[in-house]
Amino acid sequence: MAELIELVAAPLRYPFVVRALVTASIVGVVCATVGSFVVLRGTAFLGDALSHAILPGVAVGYVLGGGARGPLVLGALAAAIVAALGIGAISRRGGLKEDTAIGIVFAGMFALGIAVISSQRGYAVDLSHILFGNVLGVSRGDLALTAAAGAGIVAVVVLLYKELVLVTFDPVQAATLRLPVARLQTLLLVLTAIAIVVSLQTVGVGLMVAMLVTPAATAFLLTRRLAAMIALGAAVGALSAVAGIYVSYYADVASGAAIVLVCTAVFGVVFVAAPGRGWLWRKRGG
Amino acid sequence: MRHIIAAFLAAALGVTGAACGSPSGPAGSPGATVGTAQDGPAQAPAAPALRVVATTPLVGDVVRVVGGDRVELTVLVPAGTDPHGFEPAPRDAAAIAAADAVFMNGLGIDDYLVPLVTGSGGGARVVVLSDGITPIRLPEGGGHGEAEGTGDDHADEAHPGEGAAPDPHVWWDPANVIVWADAVEQTLAELDPAGAGTYAASAGAYRDELRTLDAWIEAQVATVPMDRRVLVTDHQVMGYFAARYGLAQVGAIVPGYSTLAEPSAGEVAALEDAVRRLGVPAIFVGQTVGPGLAQRVADDTGTRLVFVHAESLGAPGGPAATYVDMMRFNVAAIAGALAAAP
Numbered sequence: 001m002a003e004l005i006e007l008v009a010a011p012l013r014y015p016f017v018v019r020a021l022v023t024a025s026i027v028g029v030v031c032a033t034v035g036s037f038v039v040l041r042g043t044a045f046l047g048d049a050l051s052h053a054i055l056p057g058v059a060v061g062y063v064l065g066g067g068a069r070g071p072l073v074l075g076a077l078a079a080a081i082v083a084a085l086g087i088g089a090i091s092r093r094g095g096l097k098e099d100t101a102i103g104i105v106f107a108g109m110f111a112l113g114i115a116v117i118s119s120q121r122g123y124a125v126d127l128s129h130i131l132f133g134n135v136l137g138v139s140r141g142d143l144a145l146t147a148a149a150g151a152g153i154v155a156v157v158v159l160l161y162k163e164l165v166l167v168t169f170d171p172v173q174a175a176t177l178r179l180p181v182a183r184l185q186t187l188l189l190v191l192t193a194i195a196i197v198v199s200l201q202t203v204g205v206g207l208m209v210a211m212l213v214t215p216a217a218t219a220f221l222l223t224r225r226l227a228a229m230i231a232l233g234a235a236v237g238a239l240s241a242v243a244g245i246y247v248s249y250y251a252d253v254a255s256g257a258a259i260v261l262v263c264t265a266v267f268g269v270v271f272v273a274a275p276g277r278g279w280l281w282r283k284r285g286g
Numbered sequence: 287m288r289h290i291i292a293a294f295l296a297a298a299l300g301v302t303g304a305a306c307g308s309p310s311g312p313a314g315s316p317g318a319t320v321g322t323a324q325d326g327p328a329q330a331p332a333a334p335a336l337r338v339v340a341t342t343p344l345v346g347d348v349v350r351v352v353g354g355d356r357v358e359l360t361v362l363v364p365a366g367t368d369p370h371g372f373e374p375a376p377r378d379a380a381a382i383a384a385a386d387a388v389f390m391n392g393l394g395i396d397d398y399l400v401p402l403v404t405g406s407g408g409g410a411r412v413v414v415l416s417d418g419i420t421p422i423r424l425p426e427g428g429g430h431g432e433a434e435g436t437g438d439d440h441a442d443e444a445h446p447g448e449g450a451a452p453d454p455h456v457w458w459d460p461a462n463v464i465v466w467a468d469a470v471e472q473t474l475a476e477l478d479p480a481g482a483g484t485y486a487a488s489a490g491a492y493r494d495e496l497r498t499l500d501a502w503i504e505a506q507v508a509t510v511p512m513d514r515r516v517l518v519t520d521h522q523v524m525g526y527f528a529a530r531y532g533l534a535q536v537g538a539i540v541p542g543y544s545t546l547a548e549p550s551a552g553e554v555a556a557l558e559d560a561v562r563r564l565g566v567p568a569i570f571v572g573q574t575v576g577p578g579l580a581q582r583v584a585d586d587t588g589t590r591l592v593f594v595h596a597e598s599l600g601a602p603g604g605p606a607a608t609y610v611d612m613m614r615f616n617v618a619a620i621a622g623a624l625a626a627a628p
Contacts, residue, residue, distance in 0.1 A: 014555050015586045118375065136554050137579030249551035258550075 011249045020135045020245050023143050024259060027199040027211060028237025030150040033157055034192045035216035035237075036230045040168055045099055046087070046189070047212035049106030050196045051205045053083035055113025063116070073145065073197065080193035083109050088186045135202045135245070135255045142201060149198040153191050157230075164188065165226055202241070203256035214263040215240065221267075221274045236266055334358035335478045339385040339403075341396040343599040344457050345415060345466070347609045349389055352470045352489045356481045360385070362399065365599045365607075374402050383408035386477050389470060392416035393454035413473050415466040421452030422525040455596070458527035460496040460503070463609060467492050499610055506621040507531045514624045516564050518557070518589075520571040520580050523596040536560050539569070539580045554583065561587045568623035572596030592623045 011017040038044060054076040061075025083105050090101035138146075157164065166174040167184040174181050196208055203211055219232035244259030251258070272279045335356045340346035346361035353359065360381040362374060382388060383406040390396050390403070392414035403412055456462040471489035475482035507515065515533040517524050521540040528535040537557045540549050549557075560566070561583070570592050571580045584591050594616040600606030606615045 011551065011555065014558060016554060016558075016582050017551055019582075020551065134548065134579050136549065136551055137582050139578070139582060245551055249555065252550040252552045254548040255551055256548075 007250075008246075011246065016136055016138075017245065017249065019138045019140070019143055020255065021242055023138045023146050024135055024202050024241030024245060024255075025238040026146050026150045027202045028215065028239070028241040029234040030146075030153050030195050031199055031211040032215040032219070032233030032237040033154055033230055034188070034195045035212040036219070036226065036233050037164065037168055037188055038192060038212055039216040039220055040226070041188075043098055043102070044209060044213045045102050046192060047196060047209040049087075049102045050080050050083055050193050051200060051208035053106050053109040054079045054197060054200070054205075055110050056116055057082075057113075059113050059116040069139075069141070076197045076200070077194065079109060079113075080197050081190055084189035084193040085186065088182070088189050092182060134204075135259075138201060146198045146201075149194055153195055156187070156191060160184070160187070161227075168226075203259055207256050207260045210260040210263055211237065214260070214267050218263075218267045218270050221270050221277050237263070240266055335481055336386045336474060337381075337384055338474075339382050339388045339410065341388070341390045341399050344609055344612075345389050345391050347599060348415075348463060348466050348492075349470050351492045351608075352467055352485055353474055354484060354488055356478060356484060357474065363396075363598070366601055374399065378402065379406040382406035382410060385410040387411045387413060387473055389473075390414045391454060391456075393421055393452045393456065395454035411473065411477065413469060415469050416454070416456050416462070418465045418469060419456050419462050421454075421456070422529060423452055453522065453525045455523045456526055457609065457613075458524055459530040460500045460613065461530065462526060464493050464496050467496070495610060499613055503531060503613065503617050506617050507533065510621055510624045514565075514567060516566050516624070517620075518561060518566050518569045519596065520569070523572065524570070536564060536566060539571075539583060549579070554579070558583055558587050561589055567626065568592045570594050570596070570620060570623075590623075592619050594619050 012021075035047070038047060057075035057077070057079025058072055059075075060079075061071040061073075064075075065071025086105045087098065087101045090096060090104060091098040094101070163174070163179055163184055164187075166177070166179060167181055167188070171181050171185075174184075192212070196212070199211060200208060215237035216229065216233040218236045219229045222232055223229050240263040241259050244262040245255055247253065247262060248255040248258040270278065275281065336353065337358045337360075338349055338353060339360045339362065340349050341361075342363045343361055343365040346359055349357065350359055360378075362378050362381075379402060382403055385408060388403050388410045390399065390412065393416045403410070457466075467489050471485045474485045478485075516536045517528055517533050518536050519538045522535065522538045524533075524535055527533065537560050539554070539557065561569070566587075566589055568590050569580055569584050572594065580591055583589075595606045595612045596616075599608065599612055600615075606612035
């Protein structure tokens with residue numbers, strides 16, 4: 001028992017581990033909250049797209065701010081919101097499906113980012129460090145920003161819960177109830193964009209979609225009530241984040257990858273063994 | 287049809303590149319001596335005799351010094367940019383296609399440019415400058431310089447799979463840049479025999495300058511007390527420097543040779559332990575790497591970050607615009623930070 005306590009407590013002696021644990025837990029909760037809507041609306045690709053669409057914002061933020069952290073985050077946020085609004089506008093007005101709109105906007109913005117970077121040949125800092133992020137390098141300021149943005153996102157979801165549920169499950173009825181359907185859908189996109197930007201440092205661009213989708217999908221296998229799904233997803237996300245950082249500490253693997261692998265493993269276990277819906281149950285029933 | 291021609295050209299060039307990859311031919315300085323008799327430095331031609339491409343600014347600097355006015359030089363990777371992740375543009379391929387010679391650093395740092403070099407067409411001779419240098423490798427070199435019996439465990443465990451990878455940052459030892467200068471001089475003299483005397487003269491003067499630099503660095507390191515000759519860097523860039531001047535490379539934020547690798551939580555924790563245990567006065571970070579994680583380690587352990595030009599020359603006109611200036615800048619910063627009272 002004492003050994004177990006030591007195993008858990010040893011990494012906590014390092015302030016960077018504590019900051020990483022807190023930040024990653026917040027990210028787990030926030031991403032599962034918006035991710036539940038992403039999973040239910042079937043727009044998982046959106047998470048991947050938005051995390052890549054920030055590139056031009058990061059590049060312009062770098063050119064204007066000379067590498068300071070503030071302009072980079074602001075640039076990323078602006079680009080993500082522009083991408084979210086663009087995706088919303090194209091899919092509503094153009095009569096195109098949302099995934100097509102996502103493809104157009106994401107690739108266009110990513111290309112713009114590459115163009116901006118390649119035109120600035122005197123680049124001093126490799127932007128991949130910003131894009132891929134590192135949860136071990138989270139500063140107090142980053143942590144405060146993640147916490148504030150996360151609290152804001154969760155608060156908006158709680159306050160507008162009924163409206164968001166209706167817009168997600170039954171847009172037609174939402175419209176007959178005279179709810180501003182388009183605005184609420186755009187709001188969801190913007191919330192997702194903000195969640196992605198403040199979470200990027202935890203797992204990086206390449207793995208961002210996993211934080212958004214995997215915990216929420218795991219919860220989806222266990223419950224069909226949205227409130228319970230969000231709560232369960234948040235728990236899975238936060239616990240996977242904590243477990244992932246411990247795995248990174250003891251097994252010497254990159255933290256972002258460890259967090260996502262733990263998420264994926266939890267999903268796998270639930271997928272096989274979930275009561276009522278899991279593969280084992282269906283096998284036995286059928 | 288065009289594809290076939292292109293493929294043939296690429297294959298032919300690939301063979302040329304392989305054949306000329308090692309600049310250790312029998313014709314060395316003798317050719318240069320013959321050249322001196324035929325050609326005086328006063329006969330500098332109005333038009334450059336050779337078109338030459340260098341992959342990195344450091345390679346370019348050596349070529350510029352040795353080649354002087356006789357060489358029209360194009361450097362692919364801009365100064366101040368991380369050579370590990372540079373994306374070439376079409377004009378770079380055009381420069382290579384028109385070149386008589388392409389000089390590369392080698393040892394992995396500019397390997398990704400090989401397809402560009404071999405695929406651009408044209409008849410350039412490809413010379414890998416570090417071919418004449420015995421590289422340091424991670425298990426033998428790496429963090430093993432510390433003979434103080436500190437038993438730094440994390441350097442040994444880190445990345446066994448990368449163990450065989452050589453350290454490409456050879457310029458941290460001026461003796462290796464002398465090897466580069468020799469190879470550049472020999473290649474230029476073979477391609478442009480009329481200029482051999484000029485190349486020999488400038489290479490000779492440069493070798494003297496590099497030996498002076500070497501002695502100066504030794505004197506600078508001597509000002510640092512023995513127990514403070516410890517190096518912690520953002521990634522493992524200073525292996526040759528540590529080996530040549532007797533410093534210990536205690537660890538690196540990213541325990542690998544590339545700026546693109548990523549550390550685990552355990553590795554960062556082990557590094558913080560080592561920094562505290564050895565009382566490391568400063569962490570040296572390159573200008574091309576985002577210092578976020580290094581800054582956190584410095585904050586947590588109460589040490590400070592010192593910026594050096596680890597990967598590339600600084601901006602033209604700045605304090606590190608040439609190789610020699612860069613080394614003087616770096617060594618002054620390192621010796622100053624290590625010698626300063628805690």
